[in-house]
Amino acid sequence: MAAIQQSLSTSISSSTSTFLGQNKLRFRNQNVSMPGKTSGIVRCVATPSTEKTSYKTQVSRNENLAKLQAGYLFPEIARRRSAHMLKHPDAQIISLGIGDTTEPIPEVITSAMAKRAHELSTLNGYSGYGAEQGEKQLRASIASTYYANVGLEEDEIFVSDGAKSDISRLQVLFGSNASMAVQDPSYPAYVDSSVIMGQTGQFQKDVEKYGNIAYMRCTPENGFFPDLSSVPRTDIIFFCSPNNPTGSAASREQLTKLVQFAKDNGSILVYDSAYAMYICDDSPKSIFEIPGAKEVAIEVSSFSKYAGFTGVRLGWTAIPKALLYSDGFPVAKDFNRIVCTCFNGASNIAQAGGLACLSPDGFKAMMDVVGNYKENTQIIMDTFNSLGFKVYGGKNAPYVWVHFPGRSSWEVFSEILEKTHVVTTPGSGFGPGGEGFVRVSAFGHRENVIEACRRFKELYK
Amino acid sequence: MAAIQQSLSTSISSSTSTFLGQNKLRFRNQNVSMPGKTSGIVRCVATPSTEKTSYKTQVSRNENLAKLQAGYLFPEIARRRSAHMLKHPDAQIISLGIGDTTEPIPEVITSAMAKRAHELSTLNGYSGYGAEQGEKQLRASIASTYYANVGLEEDEIFVSDGAKSDISRLQVLFGSNASMAVQDPSYPAYVDSSVIMGQTGQFQKDVEKYGNIAYMRCTPENGFFPDLSSVPRTDIIFFCSPNNPTGSAASREQLTKLVQFAKDNGSILVYDSAYAMYICDDSPKSIFEIPGAKEVAIEVSSFSKYAGFTGVRLGWTAIPKALLYSDGFPVAKDFNRIVCTCFNGASNIAQAGGLACLSPDGFKAMMDVVGNYKENTQIIMDTFNSLGFKVYGGKNAPYVWVHFPGRSSWEVFSEILEKTHVVTTPGSGFGPGGEGFVRVSAFGHRENVIEACRRFKELYK
Structure with missing residues (x-):
């Protein structure tokens, strides 16, 4: 979607608000006839332009949607992960980012x-x-x-x-x-x-x-x-x-x-x-x-x-x-x-x-799945503890909240991705109170969690 | 749900708006302490009353929800169907009401x-x-x-x-x-x-x-x-x-x-x-x-x-x-x-x-399912046509729209349910323009559609 959207939005930004305003005035009246395409009208605005100007409805964009910042966190992480994969096609990427389960269903x-x-x-x-x-x-x-x-x-x-x-x-x-x-x-x-x-x-x-x-x-x-x-x-x-x-x-x-x-x-x-x-x-x-x-x-x-x-x-x-x-x-x-x-x-x-x-x-099987992820959590906690980080969470949840005092979460996210090919989640994506933290999810296969921890140890030894 | 909701709402209506207004004034202030239960305050309103008054939050009900009329159409039909079943426990009810499919998935x-x-x-x-x-x-x-x-x-x-x-x-x-x-x-x-x-x-x-x-x-x-x-x-x-x-x-x-x-x-x-x-x-x-x-x-x-x-x-x-x-x-x-x-x-x-x-x-199998329901539709259309009703739809859709000029849709719905044990849908449930019509769905098993049509013929011969 990201790619489409980018291409969708680029051709729009150059339309002048003056002309949009004019259209609005003209067509907001009920039952006013409007030409099938406004291209004839709008074409004269952009000079010179090779852009194909498009018909626009007269429906206002929901202003609440316009308030939203950037992308929803997890698609944004997916986008960065994809970009990393393009740059490093041979890297063995491990995802401890979004809380996505990996173990088969019993x-x-x-x-x-x-x-x-x-x-x-x-x-x-x-x-x-x-x-x-x-x-x-x-x-x-x-x-x-x-x-x-x-x-x-x-x-x-x-x-x-x-x-x-x-x-x-x-x-x-x-x-x-x-x-x-x-x-x-x-x-x-x-x-x-x-x-x-x-x-x-x-x-x-x-x-x-x-x-x-x-x-x-x-x-x-x-x-x-x-x-x-x-x-x-x-x-x-x-x-x-x-x-x-x-x-x-x-x-x-x-x-x-x-x-x-x-x-x-x-x-x-x-x-x-x-x-x-x-x-x-x-x-x-x-x-x-x-x-x-x-x-x-x-x-x-x-x-x-x-x-x-x-x-x-x-x-x-x-x-x-x-x-x-x-x-x-x-x-x-x-x-x-x-x-x-x-x-x-x-x-x-x-x-x-x-x-x-x-x-x-089924309940017993669910508890086994939960237990397995809890063991992963312990491995991740032990790793960051051994590296001298302040580590929170983990005990009652499949998330480890690692403190990188004074650093930007996205910067740490990028550093970890770039140097270890491990996807985490930047704490600031969860609100300003998350700045300086990175969330490491325990929802990975055991061997991947162990390998990720090995790489963390190499990076932060 | 319907039964619970009824019991939920009855105990509320007797509270006076004066008292609710008073509560509102008192507790709308930020961080104002409020007793665990307002029962002491409210109990004196209803005299004499055996009702147990309850704690209420100070969150206003969404006024848009309050605008909605009666129940959503199909749950309301389900409710009337259940009531009919209680009244006629031995009746062989046939549902040609909500557009619910009945044929197995290929x-x-x-x-x-x-x-x-x-x-x-x-x-x-x-x-x-x-x-x-x-x-x-x-x-x-x-x-x-x-x-x-x-x-x-x-x-x-x-x-x-x-x-x-x-x-x-x-x-x-x-x-x-x-x-x-x-x-x-x-x-x-x-x-x-x-x-x-x-x-x-x-x-x-x-x-x-x-x-x-x-x-x-x-x-x-x-x-x-x-x-x-x-x-x-x-x-x-x-x-x-x-x-x-x-x-x-x-x-x-x-x-x-x-x-x-x-x-x-x-x-x-x-x-x-x-x-x-x-x-x-x-x-x-x-x-x-x-x-x-x-x-x-x-x-x-x-x-x-x-x-x-x-x-x-x-x-x-x-x-x-x-x-x-x-x-x-x-x-x-x-x-x-x-x-x-x-x-x-x-x-x-x-x-x-x-x-x-x-x-x-799969596509061929879907077309067979569609074809089967289309044959049902024809049977229903033929039935109402033969009884002298004006019948619409049916050709390109699994719904037959039967005209009962001058009559109330809910009245016809009830008449059909009462006398034939067939559930239909009252046209007025789809808006005022549906008044005087009843929708008969073709989403039934063939034998049920045939039996329903036999009963329709008996009722309206």
């Missing part, structure tokens, strides 16, 4: 998906539209597996095609008047979807923040948990734990403070628990473990990082019945309407896979 | 999906995140199968999890300031997603229309093609052909007028071609068959009604590079950003199925 899970696919070619096994909210059995299974001890029920679970899609559907739910807080650094989809929905002001280059978003700074100094006393009230608070990118999991005490903060402000907490199964200490695995959270929180989660479903696409959002807007209207009821209007359910084959994930054998 | 297609699922459990066959826009091979295959003769290319195709999801993503793309025109009647997702995005005014009960949407009336009198001379300019024009629900396909001459109308107004045409493979005369199967359409149109389509993918979820949206906003910015470039930020690609297993659909064997 056979007990893929078999269930294959079986469902085959059944779809039989009269008895065929099914068409499913419930937009997900198949009843899967919703029940998610509720009993993850939320039995906190009392969430099947009808409070909305199955989705992944957390990223649901984050955007939540933004559509909240609408353009809602105000947001996010951890800084944080997963870019929260901020970018907020910008797209028109909740934010312009990007302020000096501070590298969008207007009208509260950035909650998370640093080694505050244990990656924001100083809530300095956070203004917002309608919505996005909070991811275990955190992407810092790898830090909030403690029970911290999350109790967070829930109380939301309650004190009457805010809704959108809690992203996509990495909860990586937790190995007593940090809560769900926000609903915190008393009172059902009245303030929504939880978004995913099978992507547990079962390798990044390409299969399956996740869920839990919205308790007890979560109410200021007028007492249940949030879940409006979200249900969004899901029914803007979505038609996750793929039935993926849902069969999800159900298999939550069977006893 | 084995050549499900095998490809099963194969892909199995491969995901192998080291070589595993893949994680795919391109958000869809796999290159599938995009190329869609372009060459459907758009080779109109010159659309692979990078102008965005693969999706279905047309409904993409319609909403397009609305997010256009934003809340865009103005809309829709056919009346039309598929409810266009209007409802427009309401959700804040593009419309309130619902006007007298005319059964939302403010700030141009409803383009499509009736037997105008051959189900709107009188464009009476349609005001809008930024966006949704147009579905072959049409859901009227079953009518616009001719080349009509679509040429439509493209010219869009061009005269500088509008963007969103053309829904989800039923194009049902066309059996020389009506265009793609809007891009019309000269100049690439400069004004987007096409949304789907595998749902061709291959029975309603549950598998796979569709696509074609956005030509030549489609530009008034400032010359390419629409496809912004849509690409939406897709990358708000979506993570269709399920890789579904995409393997899509690729199989477009193989020579």
Whole structure:
């Protein structure tokens, strides 16, 4: 896409705004006749020019889209990776960049998906539209597996095609008047979807923040948990734990403070628990473990990082019945309407896979996959520790957050890519609070992780 | 969901707005401390009441969601069907209501999906995140199968999890300031997603229309093609052909007028071609068959009604590079950003199925499925014709649009359900222009269609 887009945009920039303004005036009237092509009019503007001027609609570009900066982080990394490959065609590139799973999906899970696919070619096994909210059995299974001890029920679970899609559907739910807080650094989809929905002001280059978003700074100094006393009230608070990118999991005490903060402000907490199964200490695995959270929180989660479903696409959002807007209207009821209007359910084959994930054998297999990535994480942590770096995260998450004090994240990203052919993720891509850090993902095959670490040791010895 | 929602909403309505207003004033201040529960305050309002009052957040409900009327059409039909089943537990209900496919997916297609699922459990066959826009091979295959003769290319195709999801993503793309025109009647997702995005005014009960949407009336009198001379300019024009629900396909001459109308107004045409493979005369199967359409149109389509993918979820949206906003910015470039930020690609297993659909064997199998439903359509048309009804559609679409002049659609829907146990769709559910019509879907098993028609003959003989 990048290449097309570049070629698409170049021929446009030379049109003068004067002429665009003129067109606008002429054609904004209703039913005014307009020549099939404006080329005759516009051609005289650019002199001399060999550019083919094009017809333009009279639809204004959505100004919120225009606010977005550069590319979405991960496609930008993919672009740089491709450029590196062109420059070094023989290099053995290792990707520890985007959090993309690499281990095969356990056979007990893929078999269930294959079986469902085959059944779809039989009269008895065929099914068409499913419930937009997900198949009843899967919703029940998610509720009993993850939320039995906190009392969430099947009808409070909305199955989705992944957390990223649901984050955007939540933004559509909240609408353009809602105000947001996010951890800084944080997963870019929260901020970018907020910008797209028109909740934010312009990007302020000096501070590298969008207007009208509260950035909650998370640093080694505050244990990656924001100083809530300095956070203004917002309608919505996005909070991811275990955190992407810092790898830090909030403690029970911290999350109790967070829930109380939301309650004190009457805010809704959108809690992203996509990495909860990586937790190995007593940090809560769900926000609903915190008393009172059902009245303030929504939880978004995913099978992507547990079962390798990044390409299969399956996740869920839990919205308790007890979560109410200021007028007492249940949030879940409006979200249900969004899901029914803007979505038609996750793929039935993926849902069969999800159900298999939550069977006893499937769950054990998922835990093995998670365990394998956790071993990778340890290898990466040990490597950077041995090189004298300050290293964060890793314990409860598949991400290692390495500090390069005083250096630019993109500069370190480029240095590592150039000298080791390893793709990482620059911390500043997650917000200004990520500057000076690089995120190293543990989602690689073991031999690649070991080889990457060998190269890191060579570079930074 | 419906049952929960009802119970969720009842306990709210008795709260007085005075008290809500008071809460609002008190807690809107930043960082103001608020008691854990407001029950002490609110309890005194309702006297006497046994209702348990609940904590409410101070987040205002999105006013656009509040504009939406009743339930989304198809869940509402499902609700009435369930109620009917409770009342008549022994009735043999036949659904010719929502356009839900019933024929198994051809084995050549499900095998490809099963194969892909199995491969995901192998080291070589595993893949994680795919391109958000869809796999290159599938995009190329869609372009060459459907758009080779109109010159659309692979990078102008965005693969999706279905047309409904993409319609909403397009609305997010256009934003809340865009103005809309829709056919009346039309598929409810266009209007409802427009309401959700804040593009419309309130619902006007007298005319059964939302403010700030141009409803383009499509009736037997105008051959189900709107009188464009009476349609005001809008930024966006949704147009579905072959049409859901009227079953009518616009001719080349009509679509040429439509493209010219869009061009005269500088509008963007969103053309829904989800039923194009049902066309059996020389009506265009793609809007891009019309000269100049690439400069004004987007096409949304789907595998749902061709291959029975309603549950598998796979569709696509074609956005030509030549489609530009008034400032010359390419629409496809912004849509690409939406897709990358708000979506993570269709399920890789579904995409393997899509690729199989477009193989020579798969395509032939899809045409057989389509042919089977077309035979159903003929049976339904013959039945209503023989009973003396005026019947529309059917020829180029799997929908038969039956006229019950002077009667209410919901009344006829109920009469048919009550007396024949057949679920249809009330025309007024698609907009005020559908009043007096009922849509009968041909997406049933042959024996069910024949049995439904036998019952229709008994009822209306």
